[in-house]
Amino acid sequence: MSSDLYIEQLRAQFPILDQQVNEHQLVYLDNGATTQKPLSVIDAICDYYQTSNANVHRASHALSNKATTCFEKSRTKVQQFINARRSEEIIWTKGTTEGINLLANIFARQLQAGDEIIISALEHHANIVPWQMLAKQTGAIIKIIPLTQEHCLDVEAFKALLTANTKLVSIAHVSNVLGVINPIKKIIDLAHQKGAKVIIDGAQAVAHLEVDVQGLDCDFYLFSGHKLFGPTGIGVMYGKYDLLQQLPPWQGGGEMIETVSFEETTYNRLPFKFEAGTPNIAGAIGLGAAIDFVNNLERSVLEKHEQRLLAYTEAALKGIQDVVVFAQNLNKSGAISFIVKGEHSTDIAMLLDAQGIAVRSGSHCAMPLMSVLQYSGTIRVSFSVYNTLDEAKVFIKALQNVIQMLQE
Ligand code: PMP
Numbered sequence: 001m002s003s004d005l006y007i008e009q010l011r012a013q014f015p016i017l018d019q020q021v022n023e024h025q026l027v028y029l030d031n032g033a034t035t036q037k038p039l040s041v042i043d044a045i046c047d048y049y050q051t052s053n054a055n056v057h058r059a060s061h062a063l064s065n066k067a068t069t070c071f072e073k074s075r076t077k078v079q080q081f082i083n084a085r086r087s088e089e090i091i092w093t094k095g096t097t098e099g100i101n102l103l104a105n106i107f108a109r110q111l112q113a114g115d116e117i118i119i120s121a122l123e124h125h126a127n128i129v130p131w132q133m134l135a136k137q138t139g140a141i142i143k144i145i146p147l148t149q150e151h152c153l154d155v156e157a158f159k160a161l162l163t164a165n166t167k168l169v170s171i172a173h174v175s176n177v178l179g180v181i182n183p184i185k186k187i188i189d190l191a192h193q194k195g196a197k198v199i200i201d202g203a204q205a206v207a208h209l210e211v212d213v214q215g216l217d218c219d220f221y222l223f224s225g226h227k228l229f230g231p232t233g234i235g236v237m238y239g240k241y242d243l244l245q246q247l248p249p250w251q252g253g254g255e256m257i258e259t260v261s262f263e264e265t266t267y268n269r270l271p272f273k274f275e276a277g278t279p280n281i282a283g284a285i286g287l288g289a290a291i292d293f294v295n296n297l298e299r300s301v302l303e304k305h306e307q308r309l310l311a312y313t314e315a316a317l318k319g320i321q322d323v324v325v326f327a328q329n330l331n332k333s334g335a336i337s338f339i340v341k342g343e344h345s346t347d348i349a350m351l352l353d354a355q356g357i358a359v360r361s362g363s364h365c366a367m368p369l370m371s372v373l374q375y376s377g378t379i380r381v382s383f384s385v386y387n388t389l390d391e392a393k394v395f396i397k398a399l400q401n402v403i404q405m406l407q408e
Contacts, residue, residue: 029395085241096202111138118145122153150330170200312393348361
């Protein structure tokens with residue numbers, strides 16, 4: 001089957017794509033913000049509520065056992081999906097943001113004044129602000145890996161930032177703005193040589209790249225279900241078993257305890273120690289269905305297709321006068337950012353929306369990166385498995401028209 005036919009068949013599984021927006025066929029190029037959901041995910045969530053809804057791990061009745069089995073099956077699917085050693089290493093969160101906050105809150109009790117945390121200049125606010133809050137609380141110091149002229153992480157500068165005081169390194173696998181794939185294996189190995197723990201923000205990676213947490217040897221890996229064809233409100237924090245065992249819990253409440261008395265409380269075993277309260281059961285089951293969906297995809301066909309979309313779009317953008325494309329010719333995944341000289345990125349996005357084309361504009365929750373790029377915002381197109389080359393062409397044509405209109 002040709003890749004074009006394969007993509008057409010895939011699209012049929014995403015009913016939302018088949019609609020008119022502002023009297024034009026929708027062209028959805030904002031997948032970095034969230035992906036659309038296939039019918040199998042929507043059905044799994046409906047089916048859970050229609051046939052299996054009960055609280056998990058608590059009651060000794062059949063429905064609760066059924067819900068618990070489905071819920072825990074999803075955890076095993078995540079474990080296999082990212083090649084974690086054990087299912088206890090998979091902690092459910094609300095999303096990447098909550099996972100990083102969880103870690104920052106826990107490490108706030110472990111770090112001391114003068115300890116160092118390294119992040120990079122291209123991080124999402126979710127991987128900046130929790131560390132700033134921790135630094136304020138503990139006196140820890142945040143150091144920033146700069147970008148090279150070409151807009152990739154400066155690994156040589158990273159080496160120089162590492163010291164005996166470096167305790168944590170927290171880095172995005174893929175930049176949500178530039179789409180650049182960061183050299184995380186190199187970063188993990190260098191950080192480990194200094195005894196630092198490494199946290200990888202995988203929010204933009206999981207839908208595009210195969211993730212092997214054992215191969216990477218990262219200490220923690222975080223992602224959000226909604227960027228992987230799953231529902232919102234569910235995410236994953238992977239952590240190495242021994243580390244999770246040693247770390248204290250974050251939130252207290254039901255589920256995370258073994259025994260409670262007013263004198264002393266003991267904590268539950270992993271993974272429940274980090275899962276206080278009723279979890280997002282339907283979300284976890286929906287994410288399990290999303291992983292089934294991804295596992296059934298022809299990944300090699302889709303990788304080539306995505307690279308074709310990126311290559312076409314980057315080349316076409318470079319050919320338009322007054323367009324500046326960032327992170328040109330780098331190993332990218334999913335997204336391309338650009339600006340149009342003299343025009344506001346939000347104006348461009350709104351005029352594209354008037355033609356049914358959904359792109360993202362602004363600072364993309366990465367204001368420090370905007371300072372590095374020296375623009376207040378960019379326009380980002382981000383692709384997913386169901387986007388076609390025709391859609392990329394429609395976008396380029398519409399952009400040319402918008403620029404011409406604004407410059408007239
Ligand atoms: N990190 C990166 C790189 C992201 O792209 C995002 C989402 N835009 C986040 C973190 C935060 O993810 P969420 O809002 O799902 O918690």
